[in-house]
Amino acid sequence: xxxxxxxxxxxxxxxxxxxxxxxxxxxxxxxxxxxxxxxxxxxxxxxxxxxxxxxxxxxxxxxxxxxxxxxxxxxxxxxxxxxxxxxxxxxxxxxxxxxxxxxxxxxxxxxxxxxxxxxxxxxxxxxxxxxxxxxxxxxxxxxxxxxxxxxxxxxxxxxxxxxxxxxxxxxxxxxxxxxxxxxxxxxxxxxxxxxxxxxxxxxxxxxxxxxxxxxxxxxxxxxxxxxxxxxxxxxxxxxxxxxxxxxxxxxxxxxxxxxxxxxxxxxxxxxxxxxxxxxxxxxxxxxxxxxxxxxxxxxxxx
Amino acid sequence: xxxxxxxxxxxxxxxxxxxxxxxxxxxxxxxxxxxxxxxxxxxxxxxxxxxxxxxxxxxxxxxxxxxxxxxxxxxxxxxxxxxxxxxxxxxxxxxxxxxxxxxxxxxxxxxxxxxxxxxxxxxxxxxxxxxxxxxxxxxxxxxxxxxxxxxxxxxxxxxxxxxxxxxxxxxxxxxxxxxxxxxxxxxxxxxxxxxxxxxxxxxxxxxxxxxxxxxxxxxxxxxxxxxxxxxxxxxxxxxxxxxxxxxxxxxxxxxxxxxxxxxxxxxxxxxxxxxxxxxxxxxxxxxxxxxxxxxxxxxxxx
Numbered sequence: 001x002x003x004x005x006x007x008x009x010x011x012x013x014x015x016x017x018x019x020x021x022x023x024x025x026x027x028x029x030x031x032x033x034x035x036x037x038x039x040x041x042x043x044x045x046x047x048x049x050x051x052x053x054x055x056x057x058x059x060x061x062x063x064x065x066x067x068x069x070x071x072x073x074x075x076x077x078x079x080x081x082x083x084x085x086x087x088x089x090x091x092x093x094x095x096x097x098x099x100x101x102x103x104x105x106x107x108x109x110x111x112x113x114x115x116x117x118x119x120x121x122x123x124x125x126x127x128x129x130x131x132x133x134x135x136x137x138x139x140x141x142x143x144x145x146x147x148x149x150x151x152x153x154x155x156x157x158x159x160x161x162x163x164x165x166x167x168x169x170x171x172x173x174x175x176x177x178x179x180x181x182x183x184x185x186x187x188x189x190x191x192x193x194x195x196x197x198x199x200x201x202x203x204x205x206x207x208x209x210x211x212x213x214x215x216x217x218x219x220x221x222x223x224x225x226x227x228x229x230x231x232x233x234x235x236x237x238x239x240x241x242x243x244x245x246x247x248x249x250x251x252x253x254x255x256x257x258x259x260x261x262x263x264x265x266x267x268x269x270x271x272x273x274x275x276x277x278x279x280x281x282x283x284x285x286x287x288x289x290x291x292x293x294x295x296x297x298x299x300x301x302x
Numbered sequence: 303x304x305x306x307x308x309x310x311x312x313x314x315x316x317x318x319x320x321x322x323x324x325x326x327x328x329x330x331x332x333x334x335x336x337x338x339x340x341x342x343x344x345x346x347x348x349x350x351x352x353x354x355x356x357x358x359x360x361x362x363x364x365x366x367x368x369x370x371x372x373x374x375x376x377x378x379x380x381x382x383x384x385x386x387x388x389x390x391x392x393x394x395x396x397x398x399x400x401x402x403x404x405x406x407x408x409x410x411x412x413x414x415x416x417x418x419x420x421x422x423x424x425x426x427x428x429x430x431x432x433x434x435x436x437x438x439x440x441x442x443x444x445x446x447x448x449x450x451x452x453x454x455x456x457x458x459x460x461x462x463x464x465x466x467x468x469x470x471x472x473x474x475x476x477x478x479x480x481x482x483x484x485x486x487x488x489x490x491x492x493x494x495x496x497x498x499x500x501x502x503x504x505x506x507x508x509x510x511x512x513x514x515x516x517x518x519x520x521x522x523x524x525x526x527x528x529x530x531x532x533x534x535x536x537x538x539x540x541x542x543x544x545x546x547x548x549x550x551x552x553x554x555x556x557x558x559x560x561x562x563x564x565x566x567x568x569x570x571x572x573x574x575x576x577x578x579x580x581x582x583x584x585x586x587x588x589x590x591x592x593x594x595x596x597x598x599x600x601x602x603x604x
Contacts, residue, residue, distance in 0.1 A: 030490060038492070044344070127436035128454070128488035134429035152430070160490040186430035188332060188462040190340070 024106040026113045030121075030161050033114050037075075037163040045072040049164035051155060054078040055095040055209035056104045059199040063168040064108045066196060070166050076105050077114040077158050079121065084150030095212045114162060121157060130156050132179045132186070135273045139175045139286055140297065143263050151176055152183050159191055167191055172198040172206050174286060174299045178273060198298070200226075206298045213294045221257040222296055225289045228253045228265070229300040232285045236302050241279045243267045254289060263288035263295060270301055326408040328415045332423075332463050335416050339377075339465040347374040351466035353457060356380040357397040357511040358406045361501040365470040366410045368498060372468050378407050379416040379460050381423065386452030397514045416464060423459060432458050434481045434488070437575045441477045441588055442599065445565050453478055454485050461493055469493055474500040474508050476588060476601045480575060500600070502528075508600045515596045523559040524598055527591045530555045530567070531602040534587045538604050543581045545569045556591060565590035565597060572603055 027033045040047055048071025050063045060076075068074050078101055085091035098115065105113050129149050136148035159167070169177045177195040184193050199207045204226045205219075214222055228250035235246045247265055254260050267276040270284040279302060286299035329335045342349055350373025352365045370376050380403055387393035400417065407415050431451050438450035461469070471479045479497040486495050501509045506528045507521075516524055530552035537548045549567050556562050569578040572586040581604060588601035 034490070034492060041343075042346070125436065126488055128432065128434045128485045130430065130432050130489075132430045134427065157490050160492065163492075183430045186428055187432075188336070188459050190336060190462065190465075 024102055024110045024113050026102065026115055028115050028117060028120075030116055033075075033112070033116075033161050034163075036112065037073075037161070040073045041163060046166070047071055047073045047075060047162065047164045049158065049162050049167040050074075050076045051158050051167065051169070052076060052078055053080045053094065053209065054101050055097055055212065056101050057199070057207045057209065057211075059170050059172060059207040061104065061108060062199050063170060063196055064105065064110060066194065067166070067168045068109050070168075070194075071164075073112070074108075074110050075112045075114055075162050075164065076110050077116075077162065079114075079116055079118075079154065079158075081121075081150055081154040082118055083122065083153055084147050086144055086146065089144070090210075090213075093213075095209050114158075116161075121154065129153050130183065130187075132183050135175065135182050136179045138273065138275070139264060139266060139268070140288065141175070143288060148176070148179050152179060155180055156183065156187070156189075159189060164191055166194060168194050168196060170198060171195045172208065172298065174284060175273065178271075204230075206296070208296060210294060210296060214291065218259060218291045218294065221259050222289075222291050222294075224254045224257045224260050225287050225296060225298045229285050229287060229298060232267075232279075233300060233302050236279050236281065236283075243275075243277050243279055246279065250287075257291075259292045261290040263290055267302075326404055326412045326415050328404065328417055330417050330419060330422075332418055335377075335414070335418075335463050336465075338414065339375075339463070342375045343465060348468070349373055349375045349377060349464065349466045351460065351464050351469040352376075352378045353460050353469065353471070354378060354380055355382045355396065355511065356403050357399055357514070358403050359501075359509045359511060359513075361472050361474060361509040363406065363410060364498055364501050365472060366407065366412060368496065369468070369470045370411050372470075372496075373466075375413050376411065377414045377416055377464050377466065378412050379418075379464065381416075381418055381420075381456065381460075383423075383452055383456040384420055385424065385455055386449050388446055388448065391446070392512075392515075395515075397511050416460075418463075423456065431455050432485065432489075434485050437477065437484050438481045440575065440577070441566060441568060441570070442590060443477070445590055450478070450481050454481060457482055458485065458489070458491075461491060466493055468496060470496050470498060472500060473497045474510065474600065476586060477575065480573075506532075508598075510598060512596060512598060516593065520561060520593045520596065523561050524591075524593050524596075526556045526559045526562050527589050527598060527600045531587050531589060531600060534569075534581075535602060535604050538581050538583065538585075545577075545579050545581055548581065552589075559593075561594045563592040565592055569604075 048067035050067045052060050064076055080094050082091055130152040131149045132152055141148050171177055181193050184191055205223055232246045232250055240246055250265050254262055265287040267279055268284045276283050283302045285302050288297045350369035352369045354362050366378055382396050384393055432454040433451045434454055443450050473479055483495050486493055507525055534548045534552055542548055552567050556564055567589040569581055570586045578585050585604045587604055590599045
């Protein structure tokens with residue numbers, strides 16, 4: 001496990017040390033990542049994985065901090081997964097800043113950043129896909145055909161390469177989290193899946209790499225989804241249990257923003273993701289809203 | 303790894319021992335199988351897996367013998383996988399004889415027979431599938447829609463549960479072998495896949511659990527597929543490179559059997575499984591023939 005011995009890391013990260021040196025090993029080779037992982041496991045080390053598409057924000061960092069506590073070897077993967085983008089989506093313009101990401105990972109005590117090339121993850125002639133066919137229907141699955149097939153496939157590949165004992169996901173992507181949980185259960189994968197709460201800006205906007213696309217005006221309008229979800233919670237608390245009635249009020253609220261267009265606003269059972277017509281406390285309210293061409297999602301348990 | 307210490311097995315299996323005691327541990331629980339596997343790996347043991355649908359014949363036993371040499375812990379799985387049978391196929395009548403299988407496994411020094419229940423492999427609400435979308439098209443994939451999706455899904459599950467370092471498959475199911483190889487490569491599974499030659503009856507019939515369905519008369523007719531494949535090899539050796547011309551002669555030969563009906567007879571590149579119109583030495587000739595309602599397959603590299 002020589003590759004993981006970067007000298008005495010805890011000393012280097014001690015705030016009392018005069019010069020704070022932070023560094024992180026970057027691995028791009030699938031083979032090397034597998035070897036490091038197997039060597040770690042052979043030593044009885046516990047591997048924690050945080051799969052990301054990079055352009056890290058406080059939401060990712062909350063996952064990385066939890067993973068740091070949960071594992072002996074902390075791997076953060078950074079891979080903008082082409083298979084989960086539709087042909088008309090923002091794969092090419094998806095924000096990237098690897099240098100900044102590496103510094104942030106180092107600052108949280110990450111052992112390895114796994115940053116494979118697209119052509120290594122999906123070599124020519126690639127032809128094997130993993131599909132969850134129940135929870136991935138509807139919501140973002142209806143709005144983005146093939147999206148979850150791309151997500152489950154890349155997450156399974158990352159699990160096979162990195163071999164984590166535990167992996168961390170954000171609940172901002174609530175449906176993704178439930179789909180991955182289901183895949184892990186169905187395929188008998190020996191990985192513990194942890195979902196952590198959405199991290200928000202001070203005004204309540206869910207952190208997202210895509211927020212970087214927003215102009216000042218769009219940034220203000222983007223809050224409408226969060227406000228609509230909070231309004232749904234208030235209406236249910238006040239006794240309104242009709243999903244249709246609550247949705248109408250949410251639509252009105254979002255409709256006031258000139259650049260906002262609803263992709264979906266739905267109420268679901270938080271475990272089965274089955275649609276709800278009559279709302280109950282604990283139900284999932286989930287929405288996707290376009291602010292001009294920028295698609296943002298958020299959700300709330302009512 | 304207490305579960306694997308069945309006393310001094312090599313003594314027990316010594317043919318000079320007056321009383322030959324042969325036994326094998328049967329595991330039905332997915333959780334227990336996973337624990338045994340992880341315990342073995344933690345001790346640095348190499349796990350070899352032979353996935354089967356039971357009703358073992360010499361073809362399976364050749365895999366089991368090779369696996370015995372390749373691993374420290376030899377696991378044979380016996381599971382008649384409903385997901386790889388079509389609705390009109392022979393799932394219910396598929397031959398089963400667990401007692402006999404256990405004796406055969408014990409006789410070959412198997413450590414564990416993993417024999418899970420269908421409801422544990424596919425619990426209610428099961429919804430995750432693995433699909434290879436290139437090599438699994440055509441041949442048996444065209445004749446049996448969904449078949450390979452069922453095969454890849456159960457094989458991935460068995461790999462996740464048993465965690466083998468190496469797994470053995472027969473080349474009688476040539477397409478299945480190539481599809482599994484491809485899945486393993488595409489999904490970055492840390493498993494070595496070995497394909498072993500078809501084992502045949504003295505007259506050349508490929509061993510198959512489904513041969514047990516054949517009446518005496520059908521048993522004789524069943525040889526026609528093997529004869530047709532050998533004829534294709536002879537024709538190519540004699541200079542005939544037209545796949546269509548060779549197929550016509552094969553059809554004539556099989557057409558002479560009153561109870562035989564061709565499902566497919568095809569020539570393919572042995573690696574990509576792309577169809578061949580002009581034959582070359584080394585090409586795959588593969589066929590499926592119904593003898594009345596019994597479907598048999600065989601293949602040959604020309």
